[in-house]
Amino acid sequence: MRYSVKGGSPEKIVTECIVVSIWRNGSLSDEAKILDIKTKKLISGLVNSGDAIGNLGDTLLVYRPPNVSAKRILLAGAGDRKKFNASSAKKLIESIFKSCRKIGASSIHLCLSSCEPYDRDKHWFAARISQEAEVTGYSYDKTKSKKVKPWAIKGISISQEPRRQKKGLEASLKRGQAIGRAINQARELGNLPGNICTPTYLAQQANDLAFKHRKISSKVLSEKQMTRLGMGSLLSVSAGSAEEAKLIVIQYQGTKSDSKPYAIVGKGITFDTGGISLKSSGGMDEMKFDMCGAASVIATMGCIAELKLPINVVGLVAAAENMPGSKATKPGDVVTTMSGKTVEILNTDAEGRLVLCDALTYVERFKPRTIIDIATLTGAAVATFGSHANALLSNDQPLANAILNCGEQCLDRAWQLPLWDEYQPLLKSNFADIANIGGPRAGTITAACFLSRFTEKQKWAHLDIAGSAWLSGAQKGATGRPVSLLVEYLSQQKS
Ligand code: BES
Ligand code: MN
Ligand code: ZN
Numbered sequence: 001m002r003y004s005v006k007g008g009s010p011e012k013i014v015t016e017c018i019v020v021s022i023w024r025n026g027s028l029s030d031e032a033k034i035l036d037i038k039t040k041k042l043i044s045g046l047v048n049s050g051d052a053i054g055n056l057g058d059t060l061l062v063y064r065p066p067n068v069s070a071k072r073i074l075l076a077g078a079g080d081r082k083k084f085n086a087s088s089a090k091k092l093i094e095s096i097f098k099s100c101r102k103i104g105a106s107s108i109h110l111c112l113s114s115c116e117p118y119d120r121d122k123h124w125f126a127a128r129i130s131q132e133a134e135v136t137g138y139s140y141d142k143t144k145s146k147k148v149k150p151w152a153i154k155g156i157s158i159s160q161e162p163r164r165q166k167k168g169l170e171a172s173l174k175r176g177q178a179i180g181r182a183i184n185q186a187r188e189l190g191n192l193p194g195n196i197c198t199p200t201y202l203a204q205q206a207n208d209l210a211f212k213h214r215k216i217s218s219k220v221l222s223e224k225q226m227t228r229l230g231m232g233s234l235l236s237v238s239a240g241s242a243e244e245a246k247l248i249v250i251q252y253q254g255t256k257s258d259s260k261p262y263a264i265v266g267k268g269i270t271f272d273t274g275g276i277s278l279k280s281s282g283g284m285d286e287m288k289f290d291m292c293g294a295a296s297v298i299a300t301m302g303c304i305a306e307l308k309l310p311i312n313v314v315g316l317v318a319a320a321e322n323m324p325g326s327k328a329t330k331p332g333d334v335v336t337t338m339s340g341k342t343v344e345i346l347n348t349d350a351e352g353r354l355v356l357c358d359a360l361t362y363v364e365r366f367k368p369r370t371i372i373d374i375a376t377l378t379g380a381a382v383a384t385f386g387s388h389a390n391a392l393l394s395n396d397q398p399l400a401n402a403i404l405n406c407g408e409q410c411l412d413r414a415w416q417l418p419l420w421d422e423y424q425p426l427l428k429s430n431f432a433d434i435a436n437i438g439g440p441r442a443g444t445i446t447a448a449c450f451l452s453r454f455t456e457k458q459k460w461a462h463l464d465i466a467g468s469a470w471l472s473g474a475q476k477g478a479t480g481r482p483v484s485l486l487v488e489y490l491s492q493q494k495s
Contacts, residue, residue: 001133001134001137001153001154001155001156001177002154002155002156003129003130003133003155003156003157003158003170003173003174003177004155004156004157004158004170004173005126005157005158005159005160005165005166005169005170005173006109006157006158006159006160007159007160007162007163007166008159009034010031010034010035010068010070010109010111010159011034011035011038011067011068011069011070012069013069013070013109013157013159014069014070015069015070015071015107015108015109015157016070016071016072016105016106016107016108017061017070017071017072017073017074017100017103017105017107017108017109018035018068018070018072018073018074018108018109018111019073019074019076019096019100019108019109019110019111019112020032020035020043020073020074020075020076020111020112021075021076021077021078021092021111021112021114021115022043022047022053022054022075022076022077022078023054023078023079023080023081024052024054024055024056024077024078024079024080024081025054025080025081026047026048026054027081028043028044028047029078029111029112029114029115030114031111031112031113031114031159032075032111035065035068035073035111038067038068039065039066039067039068039073040066040067042062042065042066042073043062043073043075046060046062046075053075053077054077054078054079055077055079056077056078056079056080056088056091056092056095057077057079057091057092057094057095058076058077058095059074059075059076059077059095059096059099060074060075060077061073061074061075061099061103062074062075070109072103072105074096074099074100076092076095076096076099077092077095078092078115079092081115084115084117084118085117085118085119085120086117086119086120086124086411087411088117089115089116089117089120089125089128090128090132090411092112092115093128093129093132094132094136096108096110097132097133097136097137098136100153101136101137101151101153104151104152105153106152106153106154106155107153107154107155107156107157108153108155108156108157109156109157109158109159110129110156110157110158110159111158111159112125112129112158112159113158113159113160122160122165122169122172123168123169123172124172124409126158126169126172126173126176127172127173127175127176127179128176129156129158129173129176130156130172130173130174130175130176130177130180131176131177131179131180131183131484132176132180133153133156133177133180134176134177134179134180134181134183134184135180135183135184135480136151137150137151137153137184138184138187138188140187140188140191140477142188142191142192142196143192143193143196158173175307178303178306178307179303179483179484179487181303182299182300182302182303182306182480182483182487183299183480183481183483183484184480185295185298185299185302185480186292186295186296186298186299186478186480186481186483187295187477187478187479187480188478189202189205189291189292189294189295189298189299189478190288190289190291190292190295190469190470190477190478190479190480191477191478192288193288194270194271194287194288194321197270197288197291198243198270198321199238199243199244199245199246199268199270199319199320199321200243200244200246201270202246202248202268202270202291202294202298202317202319203218203220203246203248203319205298206218206220206248206249206250206298206301206317207220209250209298209301209302209305210250212302212305213252213302213305213306215252215253215254215305216250216251216252216301216302216305217250217251217253218248218249218250218251219248219249219251220246220247220248220249221246221247221248221249222244222246223235223238223244223245225247226245226247226358229338229358229362230336230337230338230340231247231337231338231358231362232335232336232337232338232358233335233336233337233338233343233354233355233357233358234247234318234320234338234354234355234357234358234359235335236329236333236335236345236354237269237275237320237322237329237348237351237354237355238320238321238322239325239327239328239329240275240276240322240323240324240325240326240327240328240329241320241321241322241323241325241328242323243270243320243321245318245319245320245321245355246317246319246320247316247317247318247319247358247359247362248268248294248316248317248318248319249314249315249316250297250298250301250314250315250316250317251312251313251314251315252301252304252305252309252312252313252314252315253312254304254305254308254309254310254311254312254313254495255310255311255312255495256495257312259311259312259495260312260366260367260368260369261311261312261313261314261366261367261368261369262311262312262313262314262368262369262370262372262490262493263313263314263315263316263363263366263368263370263371263372264297264300264301264313264314264315264316264371264372264373264374264486264490265297265315265316265317265318265356265359265360265363265371265372265373265374266291266293266294266295266296266297266298266315266316266317266318266373266374266375267290267291267293267294267318267352267355267356267373267374267375267376267377268291268293268294268295268317268318268319268320268355269287269290269291269319269320269321269322269351269352269355269376270288270290270291270319270320270321271287271288271290271321271322271323272287272290272322272349272351272352273287273322273323273324274322274324274348274349275322275323275324275328275329275348275349275351276324276328276329276330276331276348277331277347277348277349278324278349279349283472286470286472286476289376289469289470289478290322290352290376291319291376292376292465292469292470292478292481293373293374293375293376293463293465293469294317294318294319295478295480296374296465296469296480296481296482296483296486297315297316297317297374297486298315298317299480299483300315300483300486300487300490301313301315303483303487304487304490304491307487307491309490309491309493310494310495311490311493311494311495312495313490314363314366314368316359316362316363317359318355318356318358318359319355320351320355322348322349322351324348328348329345329348330345330348331345331346331347331348332344332345332346332431333345334431334432335354337357337358337361337454338357338358338361338362339357339358339361339454341433341434341453341454342432342433342434343357343429343432343433343434343435343436344429344430344431344432344434344435344436345436346429346435346436346437347436347437350436350437350447352375352376352377352447353377353436353447353450353451354436356373356375356451356454357450357451357453357454359373360373360451360454360455360458360460361454364457364458368458369459369493370396370399370458370459370460370461371455371458371459371460371461372399372403372460372461372462372463372486372489373451373460373461373462373463374463374465374482374486375462375463375464375465375466376464376465376466376469377444377447377448377462377464377465377466378443378444378447378464378466379443379466380442380443380444380447381443381444381464381465381466381467382466382467384417384444384467385415385467385468386467387467387468387471387479388413388467388468389413389414389415389467389468390407390412390413390414390415390463390464390465390468390481390482390485391414391415391417391444391463391464391465391466391467392404392414392415392416392417392461392462392463392464393416393417393418393419393444393445393448393452393461393462393464394416394419394460394461394462395419395452395455395456395458395459395460395461396459396460396461398459399459399460399461400416400461402489402492403461403463403485403489404416406485406488406489406492407482407485407488409488410484410485410487410488411484412468412481412482412483412484412485412488413485414463414482414485417444417445417448418445419445419448419449419452423438423442423445423446423449424449424452426438426439426441426442426446426449427446427449427450427453434450434453436450438450444464447464448462448464463482463485465481465482468481468482469481469482
């Protein structure tokens with residue numbers, strides 16, 4: 001898809017669909033006013049007909065408008081002018097692209113420069129437009145025999161005067177496009193079934209990234225190598241599976257090699273049956289999404305390479321399949337982690353923390369400035385936050401604040417839960433240094449408490465994305481979160 005910035009009067013723009021916005025009180029945006037005059041009050045006629053067309057998210061398509069070069073005009077309701085903020089803008093853009101996709105328009109021109117959200121600038125708005133266009137264009141068909149007809153969209157342009165801002169806005173369109181594509185990549189990996197998207201498949205994705213980007217290198221540790229490193233906890237998860245676990249290391253070098261990196265670590269359970277602590281069968285298919293943290297790491301690494309961020313980043317993926325079997329880990333088994341700490345595995349379904357703890361110990365060797373892990377870790381996070389918030393827990397408040405701010409900025413929001421010492425005793429074990437579960441209460445917090453035992457010396461934050469990473473029901477599918485949050489955070493860091 002091509003994105004561009006066009007100047008000139010809206011009635012002269014040649015496009016399949018020109019989009020202008022209407023406020024809820026019926027007032028026309030500046031561009032809509034121009035089109036209204038040219039079309040001899042076609043638009044104000046519709047607005048004054050009494051039909052409500054200015055509600056946020058509503059759209060109305062006008063075919064073959066007179067005296068205008070565009071084939072169609074799409075009137076997009078923008079809601080209350082005074083309340084038009086970043087979230088409204090997101091909703092407006094989503095509704096526009098959904099309508100355009102439905103009619104199959106192959107070119108679109110957006111005249112929205114007079115309705116920028118009051119809490120963001122032009123560049124944010126432009127990047128959001130291309131991001132949403134990419135995300136709207138995605139559909140899953142990898143494992144369908146009939147392929148979905150792709151959205152035959154060739155070009156999207158936005159209008160902007162004066163011309164001197166063109167370059168900057170085009171850069172923002174590019175940035176949004178890169179983020180949108182990365183979100184789609186994470187969605188695709190999440191949506192792929194567990195019999196295709198195995199630990200080996202994820203490792204291949206990392207190698208593909210290294211092949212594609214000069215500044216990315218990848219390395220995949222086998223079970224044998226992990227045994228040598230003493231990763232008894234990670235390996236306990238894959239013990240019951242025929243699929244070999246992989247620890248995937250992706251390094252992006254965007255600045256001089258001695259600049260300490262930022263680290264992102266993803267949970268990559270390519271299918272979570274629960275192991276011997278077997279899950280109930282209802283809805284178990286959704287546990288193919290248990291690698292969405294890993295998917296967000298892989299997609300983010302590719303995206304920052306495309307954006308050429310001037311920092312170093314290391315992305316780690318702890319990939320394994322959690323299965324029951326004669327060699328599977330049993331409740332009560334005690335394993336030794338790479339850190340030397342022993343863990344009593346009281347529930348084999350609390351496997352995410354078992355793979356992450358060894359990955360978090362391993363990542364120390366890169367001397368990261370900060371570490372963020374991303375994991376579909378607990379059902380309790382779904383119960384607490386539903387699908388809207390990423391749960392955030394951290395041992396470093398400045399880092400937590402940065403993540404909260406970035407989430408607001410890109411609307412991939414996080415909400416912080418406490419990581420107080422008072423919760424730590426819930427992990428007491430009579431037979432090991434620590435138990436892998438903390439009982440039925442405060443599940444998201446005790447899971448983070450477990451991880452915190454392996455990040456004591458680090459500035460570390462944990463994102464539990466169990467609720468945000470995918471949707472259930474009719475819209476079942478991966479959301480690509482929190483790719484935009486991670487990209488936003490890394491974009492704001494310095495080398
Ligand atoms: N992958 C699941 C968490 C999960 C559950 C995500 C439901 C999304 C929806 C994780 O491995 C898990 O099974 N967690 C257990 C932990 C418990 C045994 C302490 C959970 O949350 O039930
Ligand atoms: Mn589990
Ligand atoms: Zn899991």
